[in-house]
Amino acid sequence: MSTQSTAGIDETGTTDHPSRSDGFVRGASELIGGPLGDHAVALDRPAGRESRFWTASRIVLALVCLTLALHWVQKSPCQDGAWQNNVQYTRMCYTDVLALYYAEGLNEGKVPYADHPVEYPVVTGYFMGALGLPVHALGVDNPGINQGRWFYNLNALVLSALAVATVAVILNLRRRRPWDAALFALAPALLLTATVNWDLLAVGLAAFGLFAWARRRPALAGVLLGLAGAAKMWPLFLLGPILVLGLRAGRIRAALTAVGTAVVAVVAVNLPVAIPYVDNWRRFFDLNTERPIDWGTLWYIGRYLDGKISPSAPGDLGPFEWLNAHIGALNWVSYLLFGLACLGVAALGLFAPRRPRLAQLAFLVVAAFLIFSKVWSQQFVLWLLPLAVLARPRWGAFLAWQVAEVCYFTAFYGELLGSVTSRPVFPEGVFVLAASLRLITVAVLCGFVIRDILRPERDAVRATYADDPDGGVLDGADDAPWLPRRRPTASAPEPVTA
Template identity: 30%
Template sequence: MSREWTEGDLLPPEASALVGGPLGRRVAPRERSLPRLLPFVVLLVLLPMGSAFLRQGHCVVNGWNGNDQFWRGCFSDLPAQYQLAGLDRGVGGWLTGEIRLDQMPLLSGLMSAVGGLVPEAGWLDASRWYMALWTIIITLCLVAAVWCVGMLRPERLDLATQLALSPVHVVAALLSPDLVVVTLVMAAMLADTRRRPVLAGVLLGLALLGHAWVGIVAVALVVAARRVGHEAAAVRTVLVALGTAVGLAVVLALASPDIVTGPLRAWWGEKPGYGSVLLIPELAGHPLPARVAPLASVVGWGVAVWACVVMVGRAWRPATWAQVAAFAVPVVALTSPSVPVQAALWVLPLALLAGVSWRTHLGLVAVEAVHATALWLHIGAGADPDKGLPAQWYAVAVLGRAIAWGFLMWSVWYTPVDNPGPRPQARALPDDRPQEPVAV
């Protein structure tokens, strides 16, 4: 059979037309152009996000309270925080210190701002409003992230399609506002490819105020840029990012120091939590001593920086920023005091930009779905041990998840051969005739 699609194609010709593959010799070029196809791919995000909202159905009807939210798998930190932290006070309450959240300033501020938009109503209706508003915001963020991936890898539109249709959004997208941070990172990467280091730095700085793992993404930028001789622009981007993050943090600290110092204190005093391999000894009945979790996190950051250097130094082709970040972020996440279900949202877009296959993608999502189900059943076991998942079985789920993330890192290691860029010209045959396609 004659091979009619390239090595980079993930779909057969009859199916890949849906996402920009071969459409035939007589099709007008505009029909397979990026401006024509990318809007369609972006709209595909409505499918997983619609499913994610439908998954919240039981809690939308009955409220996010009690153990039913775990048995039904519709728990979300968003309505829970709205009810517990008094987010109806809005930005004013956040700036005065009346609202205290463990999230970093960007996310805590956004959660408070959205809470101030909720109309006055009973607790259930207010929670519904809050969840609906965040569903819209997160969907728009995912739209922007998919668009960024499509613009970053226009020759691999299947990668944007994978992100748009990923089942991981059904599992994790509505658990937290983390997709806001992910979108900022994707936008920073797009600005970097457009040679706009200041804009990239501002976006990256805002992301730094949202999640600590963005720090290793900044390190990955500098390390990856050194091999291709773009370190000056990369350093400028990181300096702008640090200036943006520190400047805004100082301003917020003047209004209420807890906004900035609260998340740091919470991290330093954190014990091993759900999803972390550090929790396994506790699940086995032998909890680790205090301070082990934050110290392990510090060591993990050192290992992640080393992983960036190794990835760039030993790759047989220059690794991109996304590829180095996709290799290092899992190290930071796995050594954190806790690895929440939504942590998959941090890693997957970077891994897709790195060019991992759809098999690796769906395999990771399957493991994430199993872990999320195991987590809700394990939490519910506190109220009903006969119905919930025992600690030993949850430990197995945590270990299996860590192994799956290790396999993802192994897959990312081999993706530098998939770097975008000019392809070498095929050598002419001795008689200078063009080469014919090879039949396989």
């Protein structure tokens, strides 16, 4: 059993430098003189020693603040709420946060769920009301102010704070790899989608939950993941990997504690709404059940291909068009594929040569959900960002995925503008190509993570840490007696360029 700190985070040893350990960064560094030298002044020194103010952690925190400031500038053309001449599409600055302030009746002082059905889970609804109702009250007392602008900027401030907190969590989980957090801080997808919706609320809560698990506080981790799952459903999927790895490591009590407290948290925040306002509360579930194939998904790409293949007889529907016409069947096929993917991830977690790290399985589960879901909104990329950083902190494949996300973001707004003006912005098929590239790059990232699991000597994190710095009670644990195997001895990783 490896020796780790009681918090589950190894804080000893030397700091990783990407220009030495990451093949992509090492190659790029040749443009500015090559990798960091042996006698260079390190930005991060061991705890307790005098260091410069601009440590790696502080630089990364400054970078994420810069990214969020640029995001605010990018969204500024839409902040007045006028949105004339399709400015929300031509400037690519649309945000649900501003649009739903009016659509959900917050500008009229309506209380979410009590006075108006809300299309999001309850913690997001609470969040909308907690910020929106005071803005409405301010507008009543000051009729001249732009309530929509105030609401958006207040949300942008809080959501940005959650993004900074997420980076701080990554930095704490990776104290010997602080530059990993720069992947999140500098992600183009963060710059473009940070406040398109309230997804950073769930991202921040889920990050705190993972940190609590790493600190060996499973009950608190469950509460935070439950609250995150009551904001957006996907954080609840992280409980599956915790259960699988807890079973493999013989730490099932801690895993069940996390799952149990998560269930309690979800029920506790839902009941005050679900009991008195059940019809308004069900709006989220009804919408997700009734929605047809949405833009940019695997199913959308399939519908496009259906349209390019001549039917065998007039009136015949291709398989994807048929599913879109039969939403119930589409739902079950999507659930089935996601369920099969989860079974595959569980088998990988139980029978891989060495127990996978928690972040690796978490990334695979959430990525599988997006790949097979009938809805894949532009801001859902935020769900994967911190998990991708923790699961596989390699710059090459990560940047390729981010380029694909930027291409999709641009093509998406071109498609929106073309649909409202009836004048195509891009040639036919460009949007489907962009959606395909996004799907392919996420699938490729999944392939790399699976390869790292099957060949742990290639795992960048285990090249720095003895086991799993995010694992909490799993960190350094041997396999349970019912699953006898000798864990392979860690070896130096092979060079990886992707």
